Amino acid sequence: MTPLPLADRYARFRDAVFSGIEEARLPGFAEPLTELDLQSLWFAGAFGSDFISTEGKAVRISDFGTWNSGPGPDFTGCAISVENQALHGDIELDPDARDWERHQHGANADYDRVVLHLFFNAPQERFYTRTSQHREITQVVLNASMLAHDSKPNRGLAAARLGRCATPLHAMEASRVQSIIESAAQYRLELKSKRLHRCVAAQGREEAIYQALARALGYSSNQQPFVLISQRLPLKGLLKLDPAKREALLFGVAGFLEVMQESDTKPETRAYLRKLWSEWWKARNECLRWLDERQLPRWKLKTIRPGNHPQRRLGALGTMLNAWSQIVAPLADATRWSQVAWRETLLALAHEFWSTHYTLLAAPSSKPIALIGETRVQEMLANVAYPLLVPERTRLWAEYLELPALLDNQKVRRAVLRLFGDDPRGKDFTKKLHHQQGLLQIYEDFCLEDDSACANCPFPERLKEWS
Ligand code: SF4
Structure with missing residues (x-):
């Protein structure tokens, strides 16, 4: 069927009317989340895989399928069971149950294979989800309480001032303070580990x-766009392609090739861009849905240092895929882990373009720039390698404790100020990565939860119980 241009124009007009709903504050979420955010969290397994339907039936997801790049439901090729009865088909996720009818999915044969309709809001009166063949679809209502604690969105910063706990902390022996921070760091690592293993359960180990x-390459401002790209371009598909096609897909789905004109380029960048474009135009039609303005990753480019520009980081992701077997082997089995070897592999990565360019349009630098530097390796150790491996080989915890603190983090600085003020011990407790991680956990659990300027925070009193 050929799309009708006026209908398409009106659809865009009316969808803009409903865009307020798609970005609305959903029950239980402190910050507005877009439909895209919710789909990404779902696909990462952040809501879990066992649910109860609106009719009280047990629903289990055994395969989260593929994020659909074309017309039709959000996720295709999924496997679920309802009361132990296996079903294969597609999944649609909407902010509101009524979106099914608003978007006319019930009259669209593309949605006839849907086996599960997920939504967050529902009208008071009973709402049934039906296909164009009048088959009733199982419904599951999702909410924020299902979302694992560590998957909740960023909660901002607490005030920069000395906290009430600074006095009892100052009076405590250093070994006790160390013990609290180390315990909080281990708790944080366990949370990260659970998140990663949820994703392993949903997507398989290598995809996770x-x-x-x-996600680590997107740190700190662009984690979500990087996750989105990796969810939409699964590893198993990318590894079948040659490097040029792979990079073209990464940059194309990121939306970076859509906004470039040949006239923007300089002779030094033109050859690489032409290579990307010559592959992208062949794949582009398959990805049209993701090129819609509301589907594109929301890149944060302001206040980004040139070395952290997402285009450069995407170049690094493509380069990592070129050396994937070397990168994944030490992570595939905890007994084969070698921190030194893994670090060396990452630090040695190089790329014909990205080892000398900060962005797709930037002139080449006079000297090669490390594609993945020490701080990026540290980020990957802290958020991928050790959370994945420590629960599988607990002696790696001792190795984790020795990692130096390389990451500069505004929240850590804020936590040190609040907990230690000008106590010189504040510096001692920020020398290692686990110090930073432990302080971040305390900061998030107590400082960000407190709205009483420390007066009602239980942390200072609890310190007395810590032995
Ligand atoms: S909120 Fe609690 S943990 Fe944070 S600075 Fe105040 S007393 Fe300390």
Whole structure:
């Protein structure tokens, strides 16, 4: 069927009317989340895989399928069971149950294979989801309480001032303070580990590692766009392609090739861009849905240092995929882990273009720039390697404790100020990565939860119980 241009124009017009709903504050979420955010969290397994339907039936997801790049439901090729009865088909996720009818999915044969309709809001009166063949579809209502604690969106910063706990902390022996921070760090690592292993359960081990490494490349401002790209371009598909096609897909789905004109390029960048474009135009039609403005990753480019520009980081992701077997082997089995060898593999990565360019349009630098530097390796160790491996080989915890603190983090600085003020011990407790991680956990659990300027925070009193 040929799309009708006026209908398409009106659809865009009316969808803009409903865009307020798609970005609305959903029950239980402190911050507005877009439909895209919710789909990404779902696909990463952040809501879990066992649910109860609106009719009280047990629903289990055994395969989260593929994020659909064309017309039709959000996720295709999924496997679920309802009361132990296996079903294969597609899954649609909407902010509101009524979106099914608003978007006319019930009259669209593309949605006839849907076996599960997920939504967050529902009208008071009973709402049934039906296909164009009048088959009733199982419904599951999702909410924020299902979302694992560590998957909740960023909660901002607490005020920069000395906290009430600074006095009892100052009076405590250093070994006790160390013990609290180390315990909080281990708790944080366990949370990260659970998140990663949820993703392993939803997507398989290598896909989960790939998505987690992509997230680490997006740190700190562009984690979600990187996760989104890795979810939409699964590892198993990318590894079948040659490097040029792979890079073209990464940059194309990121939306970076859509906005470039030949006239923007300089002779030094033109050859690489032409290579990307010559592959992208062949794949582009398959990805049209993702090129819609509301589907594109929301890149944060302001206040980004040139070395952290997402285009450069995407170049690094493509380069990591070129050396994937070397990168994944130490993570595939905890007994084969070698921190030194893994670090060396990452630091040695190089690319014909990205080892000398900060962005797709930037002139080449006079000297090669490390594609993945020490701080990026540290980010990957802290958020991928050790969370994945420590629960599988607990002696790696001792190795984790020795990692130096390389990451500069505004929240850590804020936590040190609040907990230690000008106590010189504050510096001692920020020398290692686990110090930073432990302080971040305390900061998120107590400082960000407190709205009483410390007056009602239980942390200072609890310190007395810590032995
Ligand atoms: S909120 Fe609690 S943990 Fe944070 S600075 Fe105040 S007393 Fe300390």
